[in-house]
Amino acid sequence: MPDSGPPKIEVQGLVKSFGGVLAVNDVSFKVDKGEVVGLLGPSGCGKTTILRSLAGLEDITKGDIFLDGKLVASPSKHVMVPPEKRRLGLVFQSYALWPHMTVHDNIDYCLHSRKLAKHEREKKIAAALELVGLPDLAKRYPSQLSGGQQQRVALARSLSYEPDVILLDEPLSNLDMKVRERMRGELRSLLKRLGLTSVFVTHDQEEAFVISDRILLIDKGAVVQEGSPEELYSEPSTPFVVEFIGKANIFKSEFEEFSDEGRKAVFRVPEMKAQFVCERPEPIPKNSTHVAIRFNEIPLSRTPTGGPNEVRGKVLAREYRGSVTDHRIQVGDAKFVVTTHKFCASSESPTTSDIYVRFPPSAILPIIRGG
Numbered sequence: 153m154p155d156s157g158p159p160k161i162e163v164q165g166l167v168k169s170f171g172g173v174l175a176v177n178d179v180s181f182k183v184d185k186g187e188v189v190g191l192l193g194p195s196g197c198g199k200t201t202i203l204r205s206l207a208g209l210e211d212i213t214k215g216d217i218f219l220d221g222k223l224v225a226s227p228s229k230h231v232m233v234p235p236e237k238r239r240l241g242l243v244f245q246s247y248a249l250w251p252h253m254t255v256h257d258n259i260d261y262c263l264h265s266r267k268l269a270k271h272e273r274e275k276k277i278a279a280a281l282e283l284v285g286l287p288d289l290a291k292r293y294p295s296q297l298s299g300g301q302q303q304r305v306a307l308a309r310s311l312s313y314e315p316d317v318i319l320l321d322e323p324l325s326n327l328d329m330k331v332r333e334r335m336r337g338e339l340r341s342l343l344k345r346l347g348l349t350s351v352f353v354t355h356d357q358e359e360a361f362v363i364s365d366r367i368l369l370i371d372k373g374a375v376v377q378e379g380s381p382e383e384l385y386s387e388p389s390t391p392f393v394v395e396f397i398g399k400a401n402i403f404k405s406e407f408e409e410f411s412d413e414g415r416k417a418v419f420r421v422p423e424m425k426a427q428f429v430c431e432r433p434e435p436i437p438k439n440s441t442h443v444a445i446r447f448n449e450i451p452l453s454r455t456p457t458g459g460p461n462e463v464r465g466k467v468l469a470r471e472y473r474g475s476v477t478d479h480r481i482q483v484g485d486a487k488f489v490v491t492t493h494k495f496c497a498s499s500e501s502p503t504t505s506d507i508y509v510r511f512p513p514s515a516i517l518p519i520i521r522g523g
Contacts, residue, residue, distance in 0.1 A: 205217065208235035242321075371392050464509075
């Protein structure tokens with residue numbers, strides 16, 4: 153349940169320019185106590201600039217930033233609280249560990265600014281290493297640690313001074329794929345177990361989906377959609393969201409009939425020379441110009457099933473990827489991709505070039521493209 157007090161973080165109309173380049177354009181959002189929010193988007197979209205603005209590492213051009221209800225940045229009110237007074241934990245992409253210091257000393261170095269007695273620092277160092285599961289590695293140097301262990305040390309260092317909020321900038325990007333997949337689940341479990349209010353930056357959709365309670369999807373400095381991972385995947389609000397979240401085929405379409413209070417529509421795909429039915433939980437925009445359907449939501453069959461929206465096509469090529477296979481298929485003049493896996497109950501991997509393709513009505517996403 154959200155905390156009844158003020159949001160731990162509140163951003164109002166944040167703008168940040170670098171010379172004539174607008175990096176962040178009128179971004180507003182709130183983060184409640186204990187919530188984990190991901191800033192997701194392509195490289196250069198402004199997500200790291202937003203994080204650095206929260207930390208006080210960037211002077212903002214316009215807007216207000218509040219932490220625990222206290223104003224910490226506002227150009228119009230001439231307020232700029234320095235980073236060390238914002239009680240924030242920071243985990244950088246590079247981890248920023250001193251190579252000539254042990255794990256213990258890396259953490260201790262950051263506690264010195266708090267002017268704590270030595271026994272208090274020792275207690276906090278031990279507690280932080282226990283939290284991240286590294287109580288026996290205090291005497292090792294960073295070069296003696298794996299990438300996953302270095303990431304945990306960077307996290308322990310941020311946790312040692314008990315911050316109100318923790319900010320993470322691409323915290324798993326330096327790890328190899330297997331370690332990264334394991335660590336993202338461990339990171340979420342730790343953040344939730346400690347009840348930490350967290351904001352983290354990533355360009356990896358799966359990472360954002362696993363770790364986040366809520367995601368802000370950012371493009372060209374602006375938030376294009378905000379919501380839970382399920383909401384972003386199931387109900388994308390713009391063509392950019394459709395194309396960025398998951399992998400989707402997009403077809404130019406002509407909508408002809410609407411029924412069931414606008415939640416059902418008949419449309420044509422000229423390239424396929426075929427007519428289809430679309431069903432959505434909310435009314436379908438009548439000015440929709442395209443439809444999208446994700447690679448992994450299109451069943452295939454070697455024989456006709458008689459199901460809705462079924463058409464006959466040809467398999468042009470196959471790309472075996474181990475756990476899945478991508479099939480490049482042509483129907484009429486349209487070419488698209490269907491992804492199947494070996495034990496998929498709704499799809500049969502084609503053994504010939506002829507195949508039957510079905511577009512489930514509820515899997516079709518109408519979108520408005522090109523204005």
